[in-house]
Amino acid sequence: MRAVPRRLTLATTAAAITTIALTGAAVLVATTAHAATGCRVGYSIGSQWPGGFTGNLEVTNLGDPLSTWTLRWTFGGGQQVVQAWNAEVSQSGSTVTASNVSWNGSLGTNASTSFGFNGSWNNTSNPAPSDFTLNGVACTGSANPTTGAPAPTTPAPTTPAPTAPAPTTPPPGQTPTGIIGWATQNGGTTGGGNASTTTVTTAAALTTAAGATGAAVIRISGTITCSGMIRIRDNKTILGVGTNATLSGCGLTINGNRNVIIRNINFRNWADDAINVEGNATNIWIDHNSLTNGYDGAIDIKRGSDYITVSWNRIFGHDKSMLLGHSDDNASQDIGHLRVSYHHNWFDGTNQRHPRVRFGNPVHVFNNFYGGVTGYGIASTMNAGVLVEGNYFENTADPYHLGEGSSGPGSLVARNNHFVNSGNGQTGGSVAAIPYSYTLTTPSQVKSVVTNGAGTGRIGL
Structure with a gap:
C-alpha cells in the first residue's frame, strides 16, 4: 500500500503510550565491510481506540551515511497498517516494510527521521513490534565500524538536520504517500x-x-x-x-x-x-x-x-x-x-x-x-x-x-x-x-x- 503525508489526529477513546528502544550491534558481510552500519528505533502508540490506533516511529542511523533506507519490523498481535505518512509502507503477513520518500532518504551518521501510520488491532492485545532492521541489518542501537570500536550510545537528536525541510506536500513529480488507488x-x-x-x-x-x-x-x-x-x-x-x-x-x-x-x-x-x-x-x-x-x-x-x-x-x-x-x-x-x-x-x-x-x-x-x-x-x-x-x-x-x-x-x-x-x-x-x-x-x-x-x-x- 502507499502511505499518506502527515499524521491524522484521531479521537482517542483509550490512549496508550508505549515506547521501545532497541540496542546492540550487527556484523556486515564481506562485500560491505568498509561501511559501518547500525541503527536505533523508537516506537510509540500515540492514540488508540476500539479497532484502531496511531503508531509513531523514529529511526536513527548510527552507521555511515545512507542515501536511501528501508525499515522492516514484525507485528506480534495481528495488527495491520491501514495508511501511513512520510514513508512508503507495505505489509505481507506480520512483516511490515517502510521505505523513505523523496525528501527523507538521506540519513547521515546519528541523524534521525520520523514517520507514522494508522493501524487496526483486535481489541485484545496491541504489543509493540519487534525484529527491526534497517537496510537488512538488525537495529540494536550500536554500529559496527571497521575499527571494531563501539559506536556512541548517546541518543540521536530528536530533530535531524536535513539539507532542506520536508515540504507539506512533495514536490511536483512525486505522488504524496497518502494517495491510494x-x-x-x-x-x-x-x-x-x-x-x-x-x-x-x-x-x-x-x-x-x-x-x-x-x-x-x-x-x-x-x-x-x-x-x-x-x-x-x-x-x-x-x-x-x-x-x-x-x-x-x-x-x-x-x-x-x-x-x-x-x-x-x-x-x-x-x-x-x-x-x-x-x-x-x-x-x-x-x-x-x-x-x-x-x-x-x-x-x-x-x-x-x-x-x-x-x-x-x-x-x-x-x-x-x-x-x-x-x-x-x-x-x-x-x-x-x-x-x-x-x-x-x-x-x-x-x-x-x-x-x-x-x-x-x-x-x-x-x-x-x-x-x-x-x-x-x-x-x-x-x-x-x-x-x-x-x-x-x-x-x-x-x-x-x-x-x-x-x-x-x-x-x-x-x-x-x-x-x-x-x-x-x-x-x-x-x-x-x-x-x-x-x-x-x-x-x-x-x-x-x-x-x-x-x-x-x-x-x-
Whole structure:
C-alpha cells in the first residue's frame, strides 16, 4: 500500500503510550565491510481506540551515511497498517516494510527521521513490534565500524538536520504517500507540490488563486461565503486550515484540468455541486472533507474524467452523495475512463449515490462505512464494472444493486464486506483487474477506523 503525508489526529477513546528502544550491534558481510552500519528505533502508540490506533516511529542511523533506507519490523498481535505518512509502507503477513520518500532518504551518521501510520488491532492485545532492521541489518542501537570500536550510545537528536525541510506536500513529480488507488496511476497526482503557499479568506482571493496558471498550494482559513462554482486550474493543492475551514454556498469545479488535490474543507449549502470534476479532468485526489446540506451532488465525477481517488470524506445530512458518469448517452466519452477509487469514506445517514456508476471499469469501492443509508448504497449501471470490497454496511437495507432508474445494469463483484442489520446486495458479471497495490482494513473494523478518521480536522493541517 502507499502511505499518506502527515499524521491524522484521531479521537482517542483509550490512549496508550508505549515506547521501545532497541540496542546492540550487527556484523556486515564481506562485500560491505568498509561501511559501518547500525541503527536505533523508537516506537510509540500515540492514540488508540476500539479497532484502531496511531503508531509513531523514529529511526536513527548510527552507521555511515545512507542515501536511501528501508525499515522492516514484525507485528506480534495481528495488527495491520491501514495508511501511513512520510514513508512508503507495505505489509505481507506480520512483516511490515517502510521505505523513505523523496525528501527523507538521506540519513547521515546519528541523524534521525520520523514517520507514522494508522493501524487496526483486535481489541485484545496491541504489543509493540519487534525484529527491526534497517537496510537488512538488525537495529540494536550500536554500529559496527571497521575499527571494531563501539559506536556512541548517546541518543540521536530528536530533530535531524536535513539539507532542506520536508515540504507539506512533495514536490511536483512525486505522488504524496497518502494517495491510494487510481490517483497514483498515469504519472501520479502531486497537486501544487512544494510550490509557494497562499492563504485566502475571501471568495475573490480563492477564485484568483485557484484560477491562476502555475503550481500553487492554497490554504483556506475560516469561513468563506460564496456562490456558484469556483474553478481550479492545473497543479493546485487546496487545503483547509484547522477544523473550521468552510465554503458556504458554493462549490469547486475542475473542468478539463489535471493534477489537483482538495483536502480538509467543510462544504455547506452549495447551490450546484460541492465538488464537480468533468471535461476529461485527470489525476485528482479528494480527501478528508466534510460535506452536508447541499442542493445536488456532494462529489460528482463525469464527462471522461479519470485517475481519481476519493478518500476519507464524511457526507451527512444530504441526498445525492457521489455520481460517477452523468448520463446514459455519453458512452463515447466515458468508456475507457471514469476510473475512480472510493475508500474509507463515511456515508452518514445519506440517501443515494454512494456512488452511482456509469461506464467506469474498474471502479474500486473499498473500506467505506455505510451507516443508516436510507435509499441505496452503490449502483452499477450502463456496463460499468464495480468492485465492492471490505466495506461495512450498517442499517442499510439496499447496500448495492445492478441498474438504477432508466439506466441498465452494469457488473458488480462484492467480496469480504461486513453487514449489520443490512441487506445482502445484488451482484453479477465480472470486473477488470485492479492495477495498483493496496491493503484492506479488516472489514469488521472499518466502522471504528472510518468514524475516527474521516472528515475534516483529522490530518493536522
